[in-house]
Amino acid sequence: MTDAAAIDATTLSCSVTCKNLEAAIGFYRDAIGLAVAETYEHDGNVVAAVVAAGDCRIVLNQDDGKLGWDRVKGQGFHLQINVAGPADVDAVAARIMAAAGRC
Numbered sequence: 596m597t598d599a600a601a602i603d604a605t606t607l608s609c610s611v612t613c614k615n616l617e618a619a620i621g622f623y624r625d626a627i628g629l630a631v632a633e634t635y636e637h638d639g640n641v642v643a644a645v646v647a648a649g650d651c652r653i654v655l656n657q658d659d660g661k662l663g664w665d666r667v668k669g670q671g672f673h674l675q676i677n678v679a680g681p682a683d684v685d686a687v688a689a690r691i692m693a694a695a696g697r698c
Contacts, residue, residue, distance in 0.1 A: 602687060603679040608645075608652035610675070614664075616657035620644050623653065 613619035620641075623629045629646035636642065643656045654675075658664075 602676065602682050604676050605679045606650045606652065606677040608654060608675045608677070610654040610656060612656045612658050614658050616641060616644065616655060619655045620646065623655070629653070 611619075620631060623646040624631055629648050631644055632647040632652065633645040634641050635644070641657070642659075643654060646653050646655060
């Protein structure tokens with residue numbers, strides 16, 4: 596990869612689906628010491644929260660049960676890379692597609 600194709604990433608955050616969002620927020624806040632940076636509500640209920648320490652962020656999402664309550668948690672997750680400025684998204688997407696199956 597050439598420098599022209601590099602992404603100037605500034606932060607990396609992840610998203611985790613929780614069976615009990617309130618308990619998860621309490622764990623990350625009280626046991627680990629992360630601050631609750633944001634909460635998101637739907638119909639008056641908190642459905643997601645961002646816990647943070649410095650530039651590190653974890654998005655906690657309430658499981659809605661659509662995939663079944665007994666499904667195994669932790670098998671999937673979401674990573675978000677924030678960039679400092681414009682990036683050639685099409686070039687990045689092409690590299691990702693070309694590398695599929697190699698990681």
